[in-house]
Amino acid sequence: MIAKRDVAVIGGGPAGLTTALALAMQGASVRVFEQAETLGDIGAGLQISPNGGRALAALGLTDALDRISLPSEAVVPTNGVTGRTVTRFDLTGQVPRYRFVARPDLIAMLAEACRARGVELCLGTRADDPRADLVVGADGIKSQVRARLNGADAPAFSGQVAWRAVVQAEAPPQARIWMMPGRHVVTYPLPGNRLNIVAVQERNDWAAEGWHHADTPQAMRDAFADACPALHDILWAVEVPLLWGLFRHPVAARWHDASHVLVGDAAHPTLPFLAQGANLALEDAVVLARCVARHGIAAGLPRYQALRAPRVTRAIAAADANAVNYHLSGVRQRAAHLGLAALGRMAPGAFINRLDWLYGYDPAG
Template sequence: MLEGRKVTVLGAGVAGLAVARALALRGAEVTILEQAPEIREVGAGLQISPNGARVLAALGLGDALEAGSQRAEAVDLIDGEAGGRVVRLDLARRRPGEVFRFVHRADLVDLLAAGARAAGVAIRLLQKVEGVTLGPHPPRLATAQGEEIDCDLLIGADGLHSKVRAALNGTVAPFFTGQVAWRATLPEDGGLPPVARVFMGAGRHLVTYPLRGGRLRNIVAVEERDRWAEESWSLTDDPLALRIAFEAFVPEVRGWLDRIERPNLWGLFRHPVAARWQGQGAAILGDAAHPTLPFLAQGANMALEDAWVLADCLARAAPEAALAAYQARREVRVRRIVGAANANARNYHLAGVRRDLAHLGLRFAGRFAPGMLMDRFDWLHGHDVTAPVTG
C-alpha cells in the first residue's frame, strides 16, 4: 500500500525521523520538512526502555543504539534530604532481551537521521511551516518563505505546538502544573556506574544518570512552585535559583549543583491528549498527539512506538482506514502512560507522614519482594508494537 506513495513529514525530531525511516523502508517516498538550519537537538539525556528499543531494533538500528548509548543496570530511589537508598530497581535482571539504555538526545537524533537518509528520505532544512490547511483537497502547507506545498499524505511530528494538531483539533491552551524543571550536564571522568539515581524530597526531586560512557552526568531537577516559567527548551536560569531550591538536599547533590553554570529551565505544562490524531489526509504522532510530563521516561519511547504503528497501519490499508486504525491501536495505551507519568510526579514529592509511610513500604517491598516493583510496569516495558498483528 505504501510503494511509491509520497509522504511529507513535519519535524526532524525523534518522532519524525523514526516514522520517516519506517515508511521509507516500506517503499514510501518520504520528505521531511525541518525549520532549523541543521538537524540538532537541545536537551540532554533520554532513557530508552525495552518497548522503545524493540522499535529501533525492528527499524534496523539496534546496533547503532547499542554503539551510541549505555546499558542501564538499575534505578536507585534515594531520600534526598536524609540520605540513604530507599529501594533499588534492578534492571539488569529483567527478562531476556529487555534492555534499558541511557542515550544523549543528540546521539539518538543523529542515528535516526542517518537511518532516515540511508533509507532514502529527503530532508529539507530551513522550512518553517506557518500554516496547515485541511479540507476536501489534499493537505496544504504555507511556509515562511511564501511557498505553498500540497501533500499527498501529511504527518505532523512537529512537537508541542504542532500546526497539524491545531488543524485537526483547534487550539487548546495547556495549563501550568505548578512544577518547573532544570536540565544540565556535567563532565565526568567516565567512572559513573550505569545507574539512574532519583533523589526525592518534599515538593521536589532530582534525577541523575550517566551519558556517553560516563563522560557526562545528566541532571534533571524538578520543583513545585507558584511562579510559572515559559514552556521552552532553550530558556536558561540563574544557577543560584537551582541551588536554593535544593539547599536542603544531601551534600552530594549540592556539590553537583555548585558546578552548574547555565542550567536550562522550562515550565511543565499539561497538554491534553489530542481528541483527533488523524483525518483529511493527515496524522500526528509523538508530542504533537500526546505530550507527557517527564516522570516516566516515556516521551521518546512513545514516539518510537507511534512511528512503527503508523507505518504498519499505512502498509496494510488505504490511508483513511489506516489512519483510523493507527489511532485505535495507540490511544488507550498512550492515555494510560500519560496518567502514570502524572502519578509519578506526586509520588516523588511526598512530605511528612505520607512520605515516611511510602518509603517504609518501598523498603519492605525491596527487601521481601524485589521483583514486584518492576513487575508493576510489565504492561509498559513488556509491550511490543513490532509483534505481528492478527485479525
C-alpha cells in the first residue's frame, strides 16, 4: 500500500537512510534530502546490539554489516580509579552478535544499499517541507518536522557533558565501562585498530548540544585526573576531543499527521547510556515500513506510533537509570560493585536475561 507512492526523507543519517531503504524495499519512490555536502563525515563509533542487528537483517544487510564491524565478546564494568575489573558479562551467545562499527562506515553501507534500490540521495539540499505523499522527519534532535507536529521543544540539561574521541589503539573485542564518582568512560574497539571513547562528567555548567564543539585535551584530562593508569593512557592519547552537553528531551507526543512522520532522534532522543539511539532508529525504520505497507499511510502511521512509543519510552528510562548507576561513590559504589561481581559469578547470564526485552526484540515482527 506504499508501493509507487512518493516519499521524502529529511536527514541522511542512520535513521533517514535506513528508513529510505526500508520504504524503497516496499516499492516506494524515495528521495533523501541531506543538507551536508557529503554523507557520514562526522561521528565516531556505534554499538549495534542484537535488536538493531535484526533490523538490518530484515533489510538484507547482515553480511554487509559483518564486513564493516567487529563482534563484541563482553561488557566489562571496571572501577575507573583502581583499574579493577568488577565483573564480565559475556555476549558471545547473542544472535545476531553485538557489534561495533564506525558511524561513517555504517552510513556508507546504508547509502550504497539505498542507491541499489533506486533511492535518490539529494546532498547539499535543505528541504524544509518537500512535496510528497509521505514526509519522514529523520532530522535529529533539532528536527523541524517535530516542531511542525508538536511545537517548540524545551530540552532540559541533564547535568552531564560528554567528550567523544577516537584514538589508534589495539583493544580486546569488548565494551569496557570505567565507572568513577560523578563520571564514567566507555571504550570499545573499531575496525582499523581504533578505540572509540565516550567520557561523561557531571557538572553544573553545560556545553551546547551537538558533536561539533572541539574542546582542549587538557579539559578532559583534568576531569579524569585520578583515573587508573590504563584509563589515563587512553585519555591522554586524545588530541582533539569533541564536547557536547547532554540534554533530556521528552518523547514526542505526536509522531505524525496525515502526511508527516518522525523517526529516530526526531521522535525520541535518548541519553547515550544504553547505546540504543541508533538501534532504536533502525527499529523505527523497519516498523514504519511494515506498518504503511500493510495498512497504508492513513492507518499505518498511528499504528507505527502505537507500536513504538511504549518501547522507546522504556529504553530511555533504562538509559537514564544507567546515568546514575555508573556515577556512584563511597558506600553506594562499593555495594553496587559487590552486587555486580556476585551477579557475574553466580548468574553470568542474568545481565543478558534482564535485557531480553531490549535485545530480544525483532522489529520485523
